[in-house]
Amino acid sequence: MARSALTITAATFTATAALLLTACGGGGDDSAPDDIEGAGAGASSSAPSASASSSTPPGVERPVIKLPGSFQLTFEDWTSSDAQQQAVLNDAKEELRAGYAAIIANDPDSAAVAFYDTDSGRSQSKKWIKSYTDKNVTVIGKLPVFDPRVTVLDGGTTASLGYCTDESEAYTKHRKTGKVEGNPADMDPEVYYLVTLRKSSQGVWQNASVRSERGECAK
Known part of the structure; x- marks a missing residue:
């Protein structure tokens, strides 16, 4: 379930970052399940229900991200006392969230994903989403995202974000057959991600690239 790895060539980034099944963050307490509305059994094959994230920052109008109850994406300690770092985390x-919503909605061309990605990041995200669609x-189960670590660089225009995910209770489900699969028993369920972000002219922190390493999360 891991997000496709992409080698980061920018010399300024020394930290490292991957997403769900075959698919990380650090700061305050935000461990409640992410905006979940109604989708019961079988909902993973249909478009998710609407619910805006409670942590969506003010300013430019962000897209409403939708997730069903069949997939619980939680963000643990996803806060920082530094306002700039918090904006990156948000x-x-x-x-x-947009990426997983696109997988669940069977929508590789998701406008919400495009909003939060640079052109290069969008290309990588689409490839990742299509690896499912x-x-x-689709994806079901629970995916905790935790231990975020943010570094803001280049005068506040570039950032790196490292975080971890735990795929122990995250699964894929075939839309037609209903077959559910998880990682092999001998595979480390924790994946470390390093995300490079660029601040847009609108002030939105957009993903430029993602790199992942399974089994590299700090203990």
């Missing part, structure tokens, strides 16, 4: 969270599978 937008990175919404990009991740091309196989006619």
Whole structure:
């Protein structure tokens, strides 16, 4: 369930970042399940119900991200006392939510994902989303996102974000057959991600690239 790895070539980034099944963050307490509305059994194959994130920052109008109850994406300690770092965390969270919402809605061309990605980031995200939709599978279960660590660079225009995910209770489900699959028993369920973000002219922190390493989360 891991997000496709992309080698980061920018010399300024020394930290490292991956997403769900075959698919990380650090700061305050935001461990409640992410905006979940109604989708019961079988809802993973249909468009998710609407609910805006409670942590969506003010300013430019952000898209409403939708997730069903069949997939619980939680963000643990996803806060910072630094306002700039918090802005990075807020937008990175919404990009991740948008990506999974696109997988569940079977929508590789999601406008919400495009809003939170640069052109290069959008290309990588679409490839990741299609790795599910091309196989006619969706995602179900629970995916905690935790231990975020943010560094803001280049005078506040670039940032790196490292975080971890735990895929122990995250699964893929085939839309037609209903077959559910998880990671092999001998595979480390924790994946470390390093995300490079750029601040847009509108002040939105957009994903430029994502790199992942399974089993590299700090203990």
